[in-house]
Amino acid sequence: MKIKVILGTMQNASKLVSIAGSIAYDVDLCYGRYIVDAKSMLGVLSLPDFAYGELQIPVETEAEKRQILEKLAEAGLLYEKKQEEK
Numbered sequence: 001m002k003i004k005v006i007l008g009t010m011q012n013a014s015k016l017v018s019i020a021g022s023i024a025y026d027v028d029l030c031y032g033r034y035i036v037d038a039k040s041m042l043g044v045l046s047l048p049d050f051a052y053g054e055l056q057i058p059v060e061t062e063a064e065k066r067q068i069l070e071k072l073a074e075a076g077l078l079y080e081k082k083q084e085e086k
Contacts (some may be wrong), residue, residue, distance in 0.1 A: 001065055003055045005029075005072060005080035007044070015075040017041045020055075023068060028056045052079055 007013050020027040020038035029038040031053045036043035047053060059065045065076060072078050 001055075001057050001059050003057070003069070003072065003078045004052060005055055006052050006079050008051050012022075012065075012075075012077060013041065013044045013050070016077055017044055019068075019071050019075060019077075022071075023057060026059050029053045032057060068078075 005016060007016065016029070017039060020029075027038040028035050029034075029044055029047070031047045031049055034047055035056075036046060038044060044053075057068060059068065069078070
């Protein structure tokens with residue numbers, strides 16, 4: 001599963017690392033050709049552009065996918081298409 005997320009601030013990065021840490025699978029955060037471990041605050045902060053990224057998570061069920069999306073939405077980290085239109 002690939003999910004676009006917003007970072008931009010240290011608080012958002014901290015929320016993302018916390019959520020990624022609660023996931024039983026490997027969670028990668030990608031930006032262009034860079035791939036870092038989303039469970040590592042140092043990895044997330046080392047990205048060249050800190051505005052947004054794409055999470056890659058190998059989930060097995062729809063329930064797990066929905067649960068992860070809900071956590072990201074509650075934290076305000078989901079990148080929505082509405083932002084692209086602005």
